[in-house]
Amino acid sequence: MKEGQLSERQKVVLRLRRQGLTQQQIADIIHTSKANVCTIEKSALENIRKAKETLDFFYSLDSIHLCTIAPGTDLLEVAPLIYRHAEERGIKVKYDTISLINKVRDTLPQRVRARFIKDAIDVYIDDEGELYFS
Numbered sequence: 001m002k003e004g005q006l007s008e009r010q011k012v013v014l015r016l017r018r019q020g021l022t023q024q025q026i027a028d029i030i031h032t033s034k035a036n037v038c039t040i041e042k043s044a045l046e047n048i049r050k051a052k053e054t055l056d057f058f059y060s061l062d063s064i065h066l067c068t069i070a071p072g073t074d075l076l077e078v079a080p081l082i083y084r085h086a087e088e089r090g091i092k093v094k095y096d097t098i099s100l101i102n103k104v105r106d107t108l109p110q111r112v113r114a115r116f117i118k119d120a121i122d123v124y125i126d127d128e129g130e131l132y133f134s
Contacts, residue, residue: 005051010044013037053134056107060132063124064089073117075101086125094129107133 006014009030016026023037030037067085069078079097086093095103104121105112111119124132 005047006044010040010047013040014044017041052107056132056134059126059130060124060134063126063130063132066123066125066131069104069117069121069123071117071120075104075112075115075117078104078117082123082131085123086129089125091125091127092129093125093131095131100131103131104133 012030013026016029017023021029023041024034027034027037066089067081069081073081079100082100083093093100108121111117111121122134124134126132
């Protein structure tokens with residue numbers, strides 16, 4: 001029975017990469033090519049991304065749409081925007097400004113370039129002030 005979204009080989013590669021090994025070093029350890037290690041790592045990261053999106057969707061089911069962050073928005077403008085919309089709904093956001101910016105950047109790194117939002121981000125909030133992004 002499969003547990004989780006990662007194969008054993010993907011788990012091994014991710015553990016070794018986390019330890020700082022290069023793809024070539026990992027290839028030597030698991031007796032495969034560097035190109036295969038690259039493919040394994042890429043597939044693992046894609047599986048993680050999909051699982052995270054699924055969890056974000058699930059957790060956002062009990063949330064309300066708070067606002068949409070438009071492309072071109074400076075990350076430094078994101079927190080005040082979210083705080084303002086949450087205050088209008090009488091909900092206190094559970095993150096300080098720096099934590100909130102980091103959450104946006106860490107949750108959807110592909111939608112942030114340098115200090116700016118690259119693609120629109122929908123923001124959801126639950127009654128406890130937890131934020132979800134899609």
